[in-house]
Amino acid sequence: MNTTLILGAGFSKNSGVPIQSEMPALLTKDRENNDFERGISLVLEGFMRDVFGFEKDIYPELDDLLTCMDISTNSEHHLGIKYSPIHLRALKRLIIYRIFTILEDSFTYSYEVEKLIRFFIGAGLEHTGFLVLNWDTVLEKYISMIDQGIMIDYCNGGKYLTGDRGFKDERGESRRTKIVKIHGSCNWLYCDNCRVLINDTMSKVSTIRKVGIKRSDFELFNEMKGVSDKELLEELPCFICGDAVSAHIATQNYRKSFRANSYPNIWGEAEDMLTNSEKWVFIGYSLPQADYEFKHLLKICELKLRHRKDRRLSIDVVLLNSETATMKYQSFFGNKINRIFNGGIQEYINYLKGT
Template identity: 30%
Template sequence: MDKTVIFLGAGASKADGAPLQRELFKSYFKACEGEKLNENFDIKHSKVKGLLDRYFKNFFDFTDNFDYRNAVFPTFEEALGILDLAIERNEKYRSELGNLYKYRTALIFSMAQAIQYKIEASKNGIQGESHTKLIENLQDELPKGNITFISTNYDIILDNALGSKFDVDYGFYHLDDLDNIKNGVKLLKIHGSLNWKYCPVCKHIEAKIEQKGTLSIVDNPGSVKCDYCSADAQYIIVPPTYYKDMSNVYLANIWNNAEKLLREAEHIVFSGYSLPSADMHIKYLLKRAELNRGRNSKFKATVINYYPNKIVGAIQKEQNRYSRFFKNTSDVNYVQEMSFQDFARNPFQVLE
């Protein structure tokens, strides 16, 4: 089999119940109404919800007690981006608007809660059904090391599916650092993950894979401690904004390792990823991997991003983006009527 990278975007997680970016805030406010969810997670909803209410009121002129069902929310990228840029530039808004760090934490928390809520409320009732089916179908090939994963998603649907059968190597360390590399399937999550625990004091990082552990890092900031030095641990989440803070050494290693995997890949399968215009960092990553290959090294790309009732115009625009971006368009195969679920059920119709 060709050396293959499976590159997963939000559409893949959407297939198993996770919300898209534009659905995050409505999903969170709906989660706040769920009695069962509030019983399962003792995470002080009222404090976070109060911060979000204040944020939308102060920054986007929402009214008191607005109806989230009919509200027109900013995108998660917009909401977080205007905070991240102010923090990065060490600038502030008027003091009465509130603490930017608290707003940022509340936004991250709401994203995590929305993801968890939507996955649990998934109609099929089985968490990660398509991801699990994909791993089951690939389980004989994965130990050979020819198939690796890159994901833009924060959720741990794929992590759980992989972790039930294999060790997972998140690519935290440089590929030349043989002492720290796991003998597992590589899953490089270039935007961070909800199950990573990072200590800014001793710089230790830990990742836990467990079905009910998605929110363990972000549910109660300040309560999660480093196992080595007992300092307050942090999450690593890179928002989908133009500004991306890549200063964390582990995140930098992940991006470097992702570029290496893409550069060496003979086949890249994009699933659930539309190559949006705003993702300039990913486009830069892909272009470097394409142009810095060996002179005689070629690759093919397969794009799988169909879903029921997808508009024909949207399909054509997406196909044009992929064809326009890569240098050799003849090596890009855009499969118009294959969904992530289809790919998971029979991956070898694409991989062989």
């Protein structure tokens, strides 16, 4: 593995996907004109108003929303008298459903992004790996456009869904590219009973079913009791044990836990990928404080074998008009950085052409 591309929210932003700071304003906007979508919007708007004093265009940050919910549910405490842990778990499912819908519906094609991915894939699948901090499947979409014969290897030990009730193990495929998603992905499903992880790379499962919204969730909120779309909420059975499966992601908050379920293995793969690379390319990633565990991993991988390597690790950073992020990289990596490109992907492509 010669090069690892580390992709943040700014990478997906090039393809129309909102960044985290833009997400709260979109949570209460109906994606479709029906009672189900309107009900979700009303419930989320009411929660923001009751808990965070939401009014007009001042929305709570996504980190604050999810962190307050997670701490309350994990400790089995209320968040105000209206929102018990049962209510909060249902609210989280509604928020994740709305986020997943936004991620899928917002995608727009970018010629620049395709050209960038094409360049690194062309350098050889065995020489390039991708480490993604986003839940979306933007990268996977471009790889499929470039070559549908390339198999996505999520390095998560999961099964690959091939049909309504079937899967296969594709790790033996020769033409594959490694994509390690340390926060999970919107096309992953997990069974809490038999603990199998399922990769829905072909988008066989609808968003509403993969999130695991339950019929009982509707009864918790007055805004949704009259919704007639409950028949859409059939639980998705695990293809091994028959129990219900649902999304498997680490939500954006300061209480992320990567020590449960499949995440230890995924983070181990990320460590191997980073350690064995000669070059890191950060694209659209701003080194946020909330990712302190990942920043610590970067330091470990940068330093642990440095005394044994003949060549110094090369680090490129691709940003777009962000002096703040530039300063973060300079203070974190110092003179270890090779180049910082603050003109976006096109500036970096122009540089690659000349090398």
